[in-house]
Amino acid sequence: MQSNAALEYDYSVAKLYTYTAILFGFVGMLIGTLIAAQLAFPELNYLFGEYGTFSRLRPLHTNVVIYGFTVSGVFATFYYSAQRVLKVSMAESKFIMFVGKLQFALYLIAATAMVVTELMGITQSKEYAQMEWPLDLLIVVIWVLWGVAMFGLIGIRREKALYISMWYFIACFLGVAMLYLFNNMAIPTYFTSGNLGSVMHSVSMYSGTNDALVQWWWGHNAVAFVFTVPIVAMIYYFLPKESGQAVYSYKLSLLSFWGLMFVYLWAGSHHLLWSTVPDWMQTMGSVFSVVLILPSWGSAINMLLTMKGEWNQLTENPLIKFMVLASTFYMLSTLEGPIQAIKSVNAIAHFTDWIPGHVHDGVLGWVAFMIMAGLFHMAPRMFKREIYSKKLIEAQFWIQTTAVVLYFTSMWIAGITQGMMWRAVDEYGNLMYSFIDTVTVLHPYYAIRALAGVLYVTGFAMFAYNMIKTMTSSRELSEEPQFRSPMA
């Protein structure tokens, strides 16, 4: 390792991922808003021929916001914060720097190929795992490169103790590696059928109930290890750093970490309640989902208590506002999920709009709020300029908070209405409503959701504008801010 005289943290890879997070975030949310509008106004399906239909765009929306926006945000915040908590610069190792840049180049190729292939309708037809086998192989390479960069930095660190955020990033790396490999085991049919059909096509190694089980072991844990674990890593670094307050209880953070690791992996079968999966497995999924409240709330409460005695910052600093609300939405979402996983509640909730409602109060209120707050915090340090506009952040906060509230409240009402109407029977035991009856009743709620989408993507455009102006034309800083991010 070189001497650290005149050495600085190197944010070149973090900057690259910041750009893709902004780009994919906007594109993914725009597509999401369009498909929300399509559900309310079906004629919007015919705007771009086959490329604009709901069935083509819905997987594209989920993949772009997960693998484009969120994963870019995870990599950006990792390449920023890992250097700082390990007290080592990427510039100290040409090898790690090369690995980081190679990883980004391959990531950009994979993400672009993902958008193109899914627009063309090339898909494995597995939820959150639509990408076909050549892309899966490329993703394995990208993930391994991330591991090399991560453990390379850990190997040359000055700070011998690993900060709690690093444990969460390591868990994200290991968890996704294991689950992604198992779920995407597939046979490319072209090579096994005497060169028939498309090279891109493959068939899963699993079938029937086993396929469903492996799929939702992955599906639920994609939520765990992409939407939860690395986002917790972010809040454990960015909230203390921005507020100048150390984590309220480090011991609680460790306890919550191991609790989350032990419990999360067992909860996936709650996606298959009332299905052909063995009953004991369904019960296990329900029980572990309820137990999951403890480690999730452990982290969230730890974050709220970190602000103890410093709640004035909530009114003074909009980034604290974003992070505290993110933590609060994490609590809401991790209480709502276990409630939905109780078998009797699930009998009403399953397949209804309450499920996307639940997902979105998590991803819009927790994941996206935290990523945007993290990127805002990083911007003055990476670009050595103050944040362009505090007023714009404040306006963005309220527009997007209104959007999240409109989204989940409309979907709560829609979902429970839907579930009750599907189950309603008359005195002779006949179903009282046909499917189209529910569609008619739900129309206003779908329209409210589309409006929520418009508001949220407007807020994201404000975030993107603020970030671009910060990078290009904001006032230059003479020295790096220690805690609170400077903003005009």
Place this chain on the structure above:
Amino acid sequence: MTIFLVVMLYWYIVYLYRSEKKGEKDYEKLGKIALDDELDSTPVNTSDPLPTDNKEQNK
């Protein structure tokens, strides 16, 4: 399985508090890693056992 996890959880809580009380670890100090994260700042580095003089202070 549930009983095993509950036992493990309580054992871990006891372990965390006992190791701090004995002066073997100082977990709360690790929270400062995020705050004092300059490249040239002194590492907190308390994953290693505390130096002898610190241990005596904690007794």
